[in-house]
Amino acid sequence: MGFLDNLMGNAAEVDLSKLEKELEDILIEGEKVDRGYNVFRDMFLFTDKRLLLVDKQGVTGKKVEYHSIPYKSITHFSVETAGTFDMDSELKIWLSGTSEPIYKQFKKGNSIADVHKALATYTL
Numbered sequence: 001m002g003f004l005d006n007l008m009g010n011a012a013e014v015d016l017s018k019l020e021k022e023l024e025d026i027l028i029e030g031e032k033v034d035r036g037y038n039v040f041r042d043m044f045l046f047t048d049k050r051l052l053l054v055d056k057q058g059v060t061g062k063k064v065e066y067h068s069i070p071y072k073s074i075t076h077f078s079v080e081t082a083g084t085f086d087m088d089s090e091l092k093i094w095l096s097g098t099s100e101p102i103y104k105q106f107k108k109g110n111s112i113a114d115v116h117k118a119l120a121t122y123t124l
Contacts, residue, residue, distance in 0.1 A: 012038045013114070026052070026066055037115050039106060048116050069095065074123045078118045091115060
């Protein structure tokens, strides 16, 4: 998948070797990113310890929010796939101690399936 897929909201697997420099101040000693998915400018990163949501903001993307979620804090999650008239897929992640889920939207296609599978692998 390339730039056009990312622009359309499709998840593309991230080249993990390129992330080392960007995440050196975020990851703890010995933590390793196992897999990652890019949705336009945002990323879902699955480390051996947590789910890291990277939200690049603004026009340039220089402002970045890192949302760190320990796997044990995820109480449940849901995926709603795209339909005939509803063109978007949705991912919702509920955390212990919160009533509202983290909500992410994906454009139509199978792009959400890889993120869903990775989330299931790390939390179940």
